[in-house]
Amino acid sequence: MIEVVNLSKKFGDFTALDNINFNAREGEIITLLGPNGAGKSTLMRCLCGFYLPDGGSVKINGQNVQENLSEILKTLGYMPENTPLYPEMTVFEYMRFISGVYKMRPDEFKTSLEEMVKQLDLSSVLGQKIATLSKGYKRRVGVAAVMLHKPSFLILDEPTEGLDPNQKIALRNYLKGYAKHALVLISTHLLEEAEALSSRILLLNHGRLIEDTNVQKFKQKAPDESLAELFYNLTNDDEGKNGNQSV
Amino acid sequence: METSLYKRDLMSFFYSNSVYAVFGVYALLSMIMTFFWGMYFVDDNLAMMSFFIYQPQILAMIIPAITMRCWAEEKKSGTIENLLTFPITSWNLVFSKFLAMFTIAVMMLLFSVPLLLTTTIYVPLDWGNILSAYIGLVSVIGALTAVGCLFSALVSIPAVAYLSGLLVGVLWVNLKWGYWVTRWWKNMPFYFDGVLNFDDNYQNFCNGQFNPAGIIYFVSVAVLLLFFNWLVVASWRTK
Numbered sequence: 001m002i003e004v005v006n007l008s009k010k011f012g013d014f015t016a017l018d019n020i021n022f023n024a025r026e027g028e029i030i031t032l033l034g035p036n037g038a039g040k041s042t043l044m045r046c047l048c049g050f051y052l053p054d055g056g057s058v059k060i061n062g063q064n065v066q067e068n069l070s071e072i073l074k075t076l077g078y079m080p081e082n083t084p085l086y087p088e089m090t091v092f093e094y095m096r097f098i099s100g101v102y103k104m105r106p107d108e109f110k111t112s113l114e115e116m117v118k119q120l121d122l123s124s125v126l127g128q129k130i131a132t133l134s135k136g137y138k139r140r141v142g143v144a145a146v147m148l149h150k151p152s153f154l155i156l157d158e159p160t161e162g163l164d165p166n167q168k169i170a171l172r173n174y175l176k177g178y179a180k181h182a183l184v185l186i187s188t189h190l191l192e193e194a195e196a197l198s199s200r201i202l203l204l205n206h207g208r209l210i211e212d213t214n215v216q217k218f219k220q221k222a223p224d225e226s227l228a229e230l231f232y233n234l235t236n237d238d239e240g241k242n243g244n245q246s247v
Numbered sequence: 248m249e250t251s252l253y254k255r256d257l258m259s260f261f262y263s264n265s266v267y268a269v270f271g272v273y274a275l276l277s278m279i280m281t282f283f284w285g286m287y288f289v290d291d292n293l294a295m296m297s298f299f300i301y302q303p304q305i306l307a308m309i310i311p312a313i314t315m316r317c318w319a320e321e322k323k324s325g326t327i328e329n330l331l332t333f334p335i336t337s338w339n340l341v342f343s344k345f346l347a348m349f350t351i352a353v354m355m356l357l358f359s360v361p362l363l364l365t366t367t368i369y370v371p372l373d374w375g376n377i378l379s380a381y382i383g384l385v386s387v388i389g390a391l392t393a394v395g396c397l398f399s400a401l402v403s404i405p406a407v408a409y410l411s412g413l414l415v416g417v418l419w420v421n422l423k424w425g426y427w428v429t430r431w432w433k434n435m436p437f438y439f440d441g442v443l444n445f446d447d448n449y450q451n452f453c454n455g456q457f458n459p460a461g462i463i464y465f466v467s468v469a470v471l472l473l474f475f476n477w478l479v480v481a482s483w484r485t486k
Contacts, residue, residue, distance in 0.1 A: 045328075050328060052486060069484070070336055071334075076332070080328040084324055084325035089259070089262070101252070101333045
């Protein structure tokens with residue numbers, strides 16, 4: 001379970017996250033939604049301990065992230081935006097490296113790799129250097145790498161960016177299945193993604209959490225508008241005046 | 248140590264073509280210094296010493312080329328975000344990367360084996376001296392590798408990491424630190440003069456004296472710089 005209490009993060013005078021509060025548990029797929037610069041990536045980085053919050057706390061399974069970082073990171077899989085990978089390695093070498101980092105047994109690695117290769121359709125590129133892969137394949141390799149050790153908490157920053165429609169649907173289906181025994185948190189600015197994938201939406205704007213709801217309730221806020229129009233009306237404000245609407 | 252990270256960093260150097268350039272330049276410089284600057288063809292007793300005596304100068308130029316990418320490239324490509332969210336402590340990250348770079352740098356010494364074997368055919372060698380010189384050289388490599396790793400962590404551009412590592416390495420190897428410290432600290436006991444100098448510590452190894460103080464000197468420098476490197480990496484985790 002993740003508990004986020006009064007989380008704030010500043011960069012100089014700029015407030016990237018402002019008093020964020022929410023809880024989430026295994027079995028949920030949560031989409032962080034918001035325009036560019038809303039604070040989605042910053043929130044994800046605070047959740048996985050990459051950023052130190054300026055205020056508030058993040059607890060995972062009751063443990064403060066910053067105080068028990070090494071232990072918590074064993075149960076967590078985080079894929080940053082743009083999926084940074086080592087281009088000189090082959091996909092298989094990279095997967096083996098990841099299995100070593102998480103101290104997976106050879107049989108665990110073999111089983112998990114076979115599953116990833118099947119689910120994410122990586123068999124044709126397993127022996128290929130990462131530098132030579134297309135953007136879509138790199139994204140899938142990134143997803144496979146963070147899921148290889150079967151984390152209980154999966155944090156993916158724009159995982160379907162660069163994937164073709166077939167790949168998007170395949171990944172969404174896999175994540176839906178995976179979320180039965182894990183918490184999946186993804187960020188996106190694609191509304192169709194939130195609608196297709198998530199059980200819950202967290203809408204961020206100007207570093208504030210302005211909606212914490214499910215897709216159906218979100219749509220009911222303005223039944224006559226499309227999701228895009230609703231998103232526009234909620235986030236396209238002056239100085240984030242909607243900021244405290246319904247936290 | 249994190250074995251998987253050590254192996255990855257070690258192999259990543261051999262994946263790129265730069266390995267041939269770095270090893271080639273090292274071998275070339277070593278041979279030029281040994282045969283043309285040194286006393287290799289002049290004095291039988293100093294034949295192998297001609298190789299060892301110039302090694303710190305050469306290594307101060309070559310080792311930053313090995314270490315420059317170890318942190319700077321991770322920051323430049325964004326993979327540092329992956330590294331810092333792996334369940335690996337900051338110290339293990341620092342030590343694993345250092346050890347990988349150190350291993351590569353020590354591998355370069357294999358180029359001296361043909362020279363050693365050829366020389367032993369014509370000149371009776373004092374193997375005690377040779378062993379002592381190699382121990383000194385490995386200690387120097389450790390310290391210079393720590394210098395390079397630290398500068399790679401401090402900057403984000405590998406070329407800048409190389410130049411800053413080169414500058415500090417060359418200054419450290421060539422300056423008489425003891426002299427400068429005694430000018431600043433007038434009452435410093437005179438024996439510190441030699442203790443602080445790179446050259447004095449290394450020369451003892453080349454003269455065939457097994458020199459525990461020299462090992463302590465170079466290992467202390469390496470440990471101190473690795474500690475600074477750890478501080479830099481730990482600071483990334485608290486930003």
